[in-house]
Amino acid sequence: MKLDLTLLLSAAIGAQTVFGTPIRSRTPYLTKETHNVPRKWSKLGRAPGDHKLHLQIGMKQENFDELDRQLYEVSDPEHSRYGQHLSFDAVNELVKPAEESLDLVHEWLLTNGVSEFSYSPAKDWINIYVDVASAERLLDTEYSVFQHEDGSVLVRTSTWSLPAHLHEHVDTIQPTTSFMRTAPKKTDWVQFAEPFTPAGYKPPTNETIAKVCRLFTVTIECFQTLYGTLNYHQKVPGINRIGFNNYLNQTPIRPDIFSFLEKYRPEAAPNAYAFRSIEIAGGPAAQYTPLTLEQAAGDDISKEANLDAQTILGMTFPQPVYSYSTGGSPPFIPDINTPTDTNEPYLTWVNYVMGQEDVPQVISSSYGDDEQSIPKSYADRVCKQFAQLGARGISLLVSSGDGGLGDEDGTSCYSNDGKNSTTFLPEFPAACPYVTTVGATMQFEPEVSALREPGIGPDGNTHGFYASGSGFSYYFPRPSYQDKVVPPYVSALNGLYDGLYNKNGRAYPDVSAQGLYFAFWWNGTESSISGTSASCPLMSSVISLVNDALISSGKAPLGFLNPWLYSKGYQGFTDILNGSSHGCGVTGFPVTKGWDPVTGLGTPVFPELVKLAGC
Known part of the structure; x- marks a missing residue:
């Protein structure tokens, strides 16, 4: 029987303010999730009780399996439904939770004094705002302040509980056990203007x-x-659009972008002041003035955002470009008493975008962290949100990372399962099967996998290790679209690195593009920058141009790319044959003929991709 939420709400408000009386539940509390604190994090002490948390409750999606089935149908070039992407309403209908699930969670919240909440478009996420003390009682847990070895701090717990009757209705609640520190996948800004x-x-x-x-x-x-x-001359740039993500207060600096375009794509320069800036959850808007001295002293405030904007605007002019800047709510001052913002940026962004009708057909995202830094339940739910984008015909491309198999010498290449076993470290969201993951190459004829050993760079300064990200997920099984290429590759390794990676996991990257020493403008100065953060917007731009050809021919955009890439589109890529993944103190997986977990299917040949897309 459906619960009368109006009566529950009245009773809750009449009986108490938020958590004015002890927790009440129709069943006992049982542990819902435990996730070990990752290496490089240390506990500083109890979290301040008045610190505000934006808790995001991931409800069980009633028909995700059906959405997954339909996603593959509309993404498979051999299927009769190929290109018939789902509408906004159709996607929401498939992933909405059961009414019983919503009623039971509402009852739990209301009878414990939480009377204000909001929803994602499909109501598969419930948002509440409470202080730490209230969250601790609600989840029967204890939050602490944790500090990373780089000095950043945040509020988390290693375990939390729910009433037993809610376990089957709730997939995850965050921020709780997630220690993800999403970071730009770029490396070493090099200020040097002479040929090298x-x-x-x-x-x-x-x-x-x-x-x-x-x-x-x-x-x-x-x-x-x-x-x-x-x-290539674009035909429908007003209809075809491309976007890119900014997190961590990264924001594009329009005067820098103008200077870059004025030199390298002069006809596009005015668009430096015209591309669309969309601010989510308090994210900073694209800036119309140069960096201030204080901003420039921060060094990293806009390099990733500038790189994405300069690459995409330079490659796709005159297409409309969307810059998404996702911040955190409530605002924060990073100190021990008011720790770092607790929101998870991917979820905040994707739930916003899922609520919009006007979304670019291609979106580039150059951020990530170790997969094991977050609990599997959270990674799974965010990955499912990305699947919803694909079902609507949106291609989401992400960077594969810059540490090869993990880090340079293996000092961080250990599992987070309590055993501290030596292991390669896959990244998230690179390992999500519903995104297209982009690795990096360098040189030109032939291209080889990107690798830069630590040492003296072209500017005379010491620069760190950089290798294109490579991996096999421990969280996500190998998707069917990789079944023809991954098992033969693994078999050919003849046992090399057995026990250090998951042979049956989703492997990445899927494709690659240039990723070393991009021409770049920052703080009024020409320079260079490297990383898969560069490769991702470059590859995204090429895919967006293929979409222009498709849309102008009256066809649907490519949408979720991977089924097409592995069954047909791979023929439009140059196979990379030299290099290896490196990292974790080993040479790593070798680059080979065909797909490999370093360069994927290779680098794009645009005219061939247009033909293969059916234009």
């Missing part, structure tokens, strides 16, 4: 490529030439 060619580098023999491509720095004209987009 390292020892042993062989320039391309193709005269056209050699004329526009040099290792330091790599420009928009080089990308256009190398991947074949140079002479």
